[in-house]
Amino acid sequence: MPVESLFPRLEPLLPSVGKPIQYVGGELNATNKDWDAAEVRWALMYPDAYEVGLPNQGVQILYEVLNERDWILAERTYAVFADMEKVMRDNDIPQFTVDAHRPVRAFDLMGISFSTELGYTNFLTAIDLAGMPLHAVDRGDDDPIVIAGGHSAFNPEPIADFIDAAVLGDGEEIVLAISAVVREWKAEGRPGGRDEVLLRLAKSGGVYVPKFYDVTYLPDGRIQRVVPNRPGVPWRIAKHTLMDLDAWPYPKNPLVPLAETVHERFSVEIFRGCTRGCRFCQAGMITRPVRERSIEGIGAMVQNGLDKTGFEEVGLLSLSSADHTEIGEVAKQLGDRYEGSNTSLSLPSTRVDAFNITLANEFSRNGRRSGLTFAPEGGSDRLRKVINKMVSEDDIIATVAAAYSHGWRQVKLYFMCGLPTETDDDVMQIGELAKRIIQTGREVSGRHDIRCTVSIGGFVPKPHTPFQWASQLDHETTDARLQKLRDAVRADKKYGKAIGFRYHDGKPGTIEGLLSRGDRRVGRVIEAVWRDGGRFDGWSEHFSYDRWAGKAEEALADEPVDLDWYTVREREYAEVLPWDHLDAGLDRDWLWEDWQDAIDPDGALEVEDCRWTPCFDCGVCPQMDTEIQIGPTGKNLLPLTVV
Numbered sequence: 001m002p003v004e005s006l007f008p009r010l011e012p013l014l015p016s017v018g019k020p021i022q023y024v025g026g027e028l029n030a031t032n033k034d035w036d037a038a039e040v041r042w043a044l045m046y047p048d049a050y051e052v053g054l055p056n057q058g059v060q061i062l063y064e065v066l067n068e069r070d071w072i073l074a075e076r077t078y079a080v081f082a083d084m085e086k087v088m089r090d091n092d093i094p095q096f097t098v099d100a101h102r103p104v105r106a107f108d109l110m111g112i113s114f115s116t117e118l119g120y121t122n123f124l125t126a127i128d129l130a131g132m133p134l135h136a137v138d139r140g141d142d143d144p145i146v147i148a149g150g151h152s153a154f155n156p157e158p159i160a161d162f163i164d165a166a167v168l169g170d171g172e173e174i175v176l177a178i179s180a181v182v183r184e185w186k187a188e189g190r191p192g193g194r195d196e197v198l199l200r201l202a203k204s205g206g207v208y209v210p211k212f213y214d215v216t217y218l219p220d221g222r223i224q225r226v227v228p229n230r231p232g233v234p235w236r237i238a239k240h241t242l243m244d245l246d247a248w249p250y251p252k253n254p255l256v257p258l259a260e261t262v263h264e265r266f267s268v269e270i271f272r273g274c275t276r277g278c279r280f281c282q283a284g285m286i287t288r289p290v291r292e293r294s295i296e297g298i299g300a301m302v303q304n305g306l307d308k309t310g311f312e313e314v315g316l317l318s319l320s321s322a323d324h325t326e327i328g329e330v331a332k333q334l335g336d337r338y339e340g341s342n343t344s345l346s347l348p349s350t351r352v353d354a355f356n357i358t359l360a361n362e363f364s365r366n367g368r369r370s371g372l373t374f375a376p377e378g379g380s381d382r383l384r385k386v387i388n389k390m391v392s393e394d395d396i397i398a399t400v401a402a403a404y405s406h407g408w409r410q411v412k413l414y415f416m417c418g419l420p421t422e423t424d425d426d427v428m429q430i431g432e433l434a435k436r437i438i439q440t441g442r443e444v445s446g447r448h449d450i451r452c453t454v455s456i457g458g459f460v461p462k463p464h465t466p467f468q469w470a471s472q473l474d475h476e477t478t479d480a481r482l483q484k485l486r487d488a489v490r491a492d493k494k495y496g497k498a499i500g501f502r503y504h505d506g507k508p509g510t511i512e513g514l515l516s517r518g519d520r521r522v523g524r525v526i527e528a529v530w531r532d533g534g535r536f537d538g539w540s541e542h543f544s545y546d547r548w549a550g551k552a553e554e555a556l557a558d559e560p561v562d563l564d565w566y567t568v569r570e571r572e573y574a575e576v577l578p579w580d581h582l583d584a585g586l587d588r589d590w591l592w593e594d595w596q597d598a599i600d601p602d603g604a605l606e607v608e609d610c611r612w613t614p615c616f617d618c619g620v621c622p623q624m625d626t627e628i629q630i631g632p633t634g635k636n637l638l639p640l641t642v643v
């Protein structure tokens with residue numbers, strides 16, 4: 001049965017909403033396939049506005065991987081703003097895809113990529129607008145199977161009631177495996193209905209289906225057990241790891257938006273994973289081990305991406321891009337290739353200790369020396385040891401001195417407040433460090449227009465990290481510490497004006513903490529907030545702490561747990577954590593020992609990076625049957641064409 005486009009009904013209504021272009025699709029490199037020719041159809045969602053969601057690499061990669069198969073069709077859908085939501089409800093227009101404006105409910109599968117938990121309410125809006133029951137148990141055979149992915153899916157328990165399934169880790173291979181299961185089930189005439197296809201997915205071992213697991217609780221509110229309730233369903237669900245990045249050079253046909261988006265560049269992921277071992281960093285922990293894309297692979301992707309899009313900026317993405325073993329050659333050879341053209345290169349995330357001036361010079365050849373950003377994260381040497389960020393104050397000063405003496409005038413430093421064992425003094429040292437940076441910058445450059453911006457966010461303990469047991473700092477103390485720091489910086493007559501100070505209040509971090517380490521009971525809070533109008537919680541202008549705190553109190557009134565219980569409470573080793581049955585490959589005892597090393601009363605013990613030192617048995621490689629893949633390969637970036 002053909003599924004009609006909703007666009008003829010949508011188009012006349014578009015002039016009445018803000019930024020209508022975000023709903024029209026038609027981007028360069030978008031795909032529009034024949035509905036009837038496809039055997040399996042996916043609606044892929046990024047649960048934020050189009051301007052944020054379109055550049056998302058994960059969605060773009062899966063969109064292309066799926067559409068390359070002639071038997072699969074994939075389209076995209078994004079969160080709609082409040083004005084559009086009203087127009088859709090008033091005119092009975094369901095959640096639609098931007099590619100062919102088909103109703104999401106007509107698809108076989110709906111895949112949602114969560115990079116932050118604050119997208120959960122937007123997800124509920126989309127499900128509801130699609131005309132699907134909010135709760136997975138109420139869905140019928142005609143509803144799409146709703147599958148969560150992305151980093152937040154490593155603890156999907158707070159949204160367990162609303163999703164049918166979750167997948168952990170790299171999506172490229174598992175979306176094809178899921179498609180194959182659904183294709184077979186449909187070809188057989190959908191035996192056993194929705195339950196059967198979910199059971200087949202669960203039994204494959206690579207898909208988590210929450211309804212096949214029962215959770216019981218102890219009288220004090222802690223989890224007692226998480227137990228499979230169907231024969232053949234595994235006790236633990238493993239993450240997926242793509243082992244050969246060169247074999248998956250996506251996106252090959254990057255989308256070029258018609259509307260303005262948050263990133264207007266072509267991005268190449270130069271490696272996945274990070275073994276630096278920063279203890280707060282969920283992304284680093286859950287994406288292990290390190291797998292590099294080869295220098296040739298990067299060269300080919302950059303050339304192809306620019307040819308296909310016309311973008312003038314190339315971002316070399318990863319968790320710490322300067323750590324690629326051949327980054328120097330990559331930068332030099334790309335610099336040579338695009339010398340004199342309008343193409344500029346950027347290295348969006350650089351560690352202080354991996355930065356060097358030669359590299360920075362290569363990256364600024366065709367561009368301005370605008371600013372450099374580093375993330376020391378902790379304000380004092382002591383605290384940086386606790387978080388295993390092995391960079392001393394002297395390292396930071398040496399790095400910024402090199403930058404200022406080579407023509408950079410602005411340095412941005414990113415810190416966190418509320419890290420385990422942190423005191424007021426650790427936070428005040430951020431200000432002292434900033435002053436030393438300005439002083440050094442003035443000395444080495446001989447100029448007075450040196451600036452340093454300090455940006456501070458609240459720390460949120462995340463699942464699958466050594467800090468997963470930690471107490472989160474309450475937002476009142478976070479705000480008080482940051483206020484004190486800001487006052488001290490502003491009061492400094494000599495350096496205060498040269499230091500920019502940006503911080504977010506601690507309240508959103510508390511709610512992110514609830515959603516990050518929550519269990520299934522937190523789903524009630526999410527639903528209550530959404531029913532009360534909660535939307536776009538990742539946007540400060542839409543976020544309401546009072547709504548979240550109030551609904552948490554109401555929704556958890558009959559439970560021995562509350563907002564503080566989920567956030568500021570430290571956990572013990574023996575406690576069953578909501579995500580313990582989800583396997584990121586990390587050995588739980590290793591994580592615990594690393595946590596104990598962090599809070600050692602005699603001073604934190606540090607762990608080296610296993611890329612350059614022997615394996616320290618975090619568990620990932622044997623558990624996931626993977627290995628570290630790094631260069632150098634000693635090769636070149638492809639046929640070098642100097643432009």
Ligand code: SF4
Binds near residue numbers: 289290618
């Ligand atoms: S198992 Fe060993 S080599 Fe592999 S990521 Fe962990 S520490 Fe590194």
